[in-house]
Amino acid sequence: MQQKPFYIIGIGVAFSPNLKANIHEAARFSLLFQAKLILIHVGKKSQEKTQQIEEILKPFITQNLSYELVFKTGDPVDVILSTSKEKNVDLLILGALQRENFVKYYVGSIARKITRKANCSILLMIKPSIERIPCKHIVVNGLQNQKTKQVISSAFYVGHHLDAEKITIVEEIRQQEVAINVDDDKSLRKANIKKERLEMRETNRVKKIVEEIPEDYLKEIVIKTQPIFGKRGYSIGHYAQMVRADLLVMNAPGKITFWDRLFPHDIEHILTELPTDVLIIQ
């Protein structure tokens, strides 16, 4: 499979109330994936800060966590992006607020800005916790795209390492594909037959992808497919929130302009109102 394993994990560190929880989550991830953790702080290096971070990392250091602290001044977005490039970070972990206020959304917050520009995979965490909350249910985007194969296999890779119990592959089918307006009984019947066909086609496509995934990763994971009809990007977030998924795995967006933010689509919908922790696979 062509998924990139996570060798180096980066995290942006800010001295916020969530500091401890964020670092705990990142350190746990690094241990699970046996990766090196890079902590990036935008600001001047000081004894005090280093001490504080190392104090938090203590329980993980005893478990042989390899880590590195990076201090750099400058624009937060640029610093984090350039550092993660420099250090060849495979996965960048960012804490994010579930929903941002109005002005911030259109101007763009740091976490979201990074998401839009980053070249590595990104994990947006909305509810980091100090104690480990098991990741039981992963929802992954299975819409037809050249990246889908990679996204699905990454989801299984992550799911396997996190001991997830269930992975739901959601196929979003656009309403336009049905292309039948429901007026009366006759058109309703037609539309439903068309829908069933589309669902079958999508399920078959996803099945083929799953067949190629190494068996090790499939062990002890319940696989479910769920076709939904709705707006791309938005509906899957809604679904993930509804089934109370612990992680939503999406593919990375193409280039995003200001207009995409005004008229959001695909991943932008997810960024507007993060339904749960989101992993964006590059």
Added chain:
Amino acid sequence: MSPKKKTIKDFLKTLPKNIFSGFVVSLIALPLGLGLAMASEAPPIAGIITAVIGGLTVSILGGSNVTITGPGNSLVGVVAGAVLFYATQSGLEGELATQQGYFVVLAAIICSGILLSILGFLRLGKLANFFPSSAIQGMLAAIGLIILAKSTHTMLANQGTKGISLAFGNVTIFEEGSVLGLLFGIPKTIIGVFSYDNPGLTYAAIAGVLGLIIMVFYPKIRNKYLQLIPAPMWIVILPILFSYYYEFVLQQPNPIDPSYMISNIPDFNSIVTNLPTVDFSHITSPAFWSIVVTLTLIASIESLLSIKAVDKLDPEKRRSSVNRDLKALGLATVGSGFLGGLNVVTVIARSSVNVNNGGSNRSANFFHAFFLVLFIALFSTQLTRIPLPALMAILVFTGYKLASPNVVKKIFSIGKEQLIIFFITLLVTLKIGLIEGILLGVFTTLIIHLIINKSFSLFFRNLLKPNVLMFKEQENEGNYYVSVKHFCSFLNFFKLKNKLDTIPENQDVIVDFSMCEFVDHTVMENLNNYQELFEKRGGHFEVIGLDMHGTDSEHPFALRRILPIPNLLSNLTRRQKTIEELALDYNLNYESNKNKNVHFLEDFLFFRTKKINHTYNQLADDNSSIRLFDLEFSEGEFIAKEVVRATMMYVSLQEGIPEFTLDREGFLEKVYAFAGFEDIPIDNHTDFSNRFYLLGEDKLAIQSFFNDDLVHFFESNPYYHVESNGKALLIFRKERLSNIKEIKVVFDFGKRLKNVLQVEKVVKL
């Protein structure tokens, strides 16, 4: 889910029923058409033209099944106002001015027909969903008051009055001639009735009042033979007989003042040859287009609401193609306009009468038009013998139904803020205009929603988001799950509706609002409609996730407020106390409170076209296999609506039996037989066959089921209406509540019948 093939054979088989139903509807359509047209300041024949063109066009091109089309009551105010406006502009006097004004309005009607068709082509059948239901209620009530204001004076033979004016100093509240002026002038007219100098006027007023009495009390008389002719038709027939009595028996002129008789009913030939000269000269003025837009808006709202309501009554559970209907209605309106008729809309009262009389496809609408043509061709001279006040009585009744205190009471029970929306819409509609009224109603609703949620951004941020997710759950086969986020109100209800409309009504649906912060009354009401529709068609529709909202006292919209509150104080009537005693005596369980769980009755043929409200005063044995209860149900809609309370008995059986309906043979059944219903004969029991009327689909199974024992049982017992739905029996005698003695008798009858049926099974085994 394969479609039933509709063959020509099926069509021919149901044709007699549809002809019969079309005939009954035409009996109502005739007086209503005349009355509505006259209240609209149009020539009376215009109403008939509208119904005929509507019936012919929509029955061929339309997309709904059991609806009836014709002149609608909600347009009366707009058309009348527009006619008078252009009459004064024409610079002519009297009749000529009104005629000229009407010719201009015909042009507006034609334009609105074109707009209506465009709405249909643009698939804007969902338009009516963008208005909050309290605002629509307010608008309808205002229309009711406008109709009342216009027709009450004529009913009391005081045509042409300007009402009264009210002013405090320089501030004029309302002036003479305005709707409010006319409304508050009604008491003055009533007082004036007792002092007419001209006895002709007094007779006219008496005709009007008698007409109103017939309209009010007629539905209360539940006599099969009287009910064959609907109330409005009696209002037509009785005065015609009266005038013939004067002419031929007393040899005197009709005492009713000639100016209060219907005039200028043209004969059939002149309608076709003398087409009106439609006046398009105002087509460039904004006032003209504001009338066109109002006509289109009101016509489409009335039609859409009617189609939705009638779909619920359709015994064959079909779904109407709303947009196709809009196109057909638009085309019919254009045609009607060129021939001198009014806007063609789908009308609720006549449609429900159609369903109740066995109309099953569009041909009923066609025949209703056909019979109207026949009436005009044969009886156009007789129609001039109808006094105007009697016809206006029908409209007064209609107006009252639209604006009755019950409407206000119902809205108040939903919430005080709904009452604010209702009254703002109502008053603005009366004082300024329909469009202004409904727009302000929408605006008020919006403001109230903002205040209640104390949040602007909830609405602004999420308005354009696709907030509804629907998917078919994969694991437990075929559950549709609909989840709604953020808020759901009249602003974005169409998104939810679009999703819900793609679900066949015989499926299971769960609508989840747990992620939704705010749900308004319009949505709750519409969901309730969906719920009823799904239940009727064998599906299941459940709304979940509102419990959190329910605990919040600031959320008064939800329907759960109506949940029956257990009656803690024993406040039973004497009848209830006797029933309670009877329950003790017979070892039965008695429950006096209302029970909304009436699904077990919905399979019965009798309730196919009726809406069951609730049961109460229920007597049941321990395992509820025998139940005796009072039942409230309604048939018909709007002015044809009748709420009926009756005592019935329900007996559930262990073994399946064929579906059948058994009743006493009588005159009515002979009529029905004529219209295509078939009595199933039982061999060797001619007496039984003569005395009883037996009906059912599976003729052979029924014939073998009615063996000697069963036939003897029915022959030797009192007559009851007995109906089987395959697994249970429904037994009652009359469509009214029974007294204690009757309850005992029916209980005994039902028990013995059950025994006979069970013994039969044992013998067979």
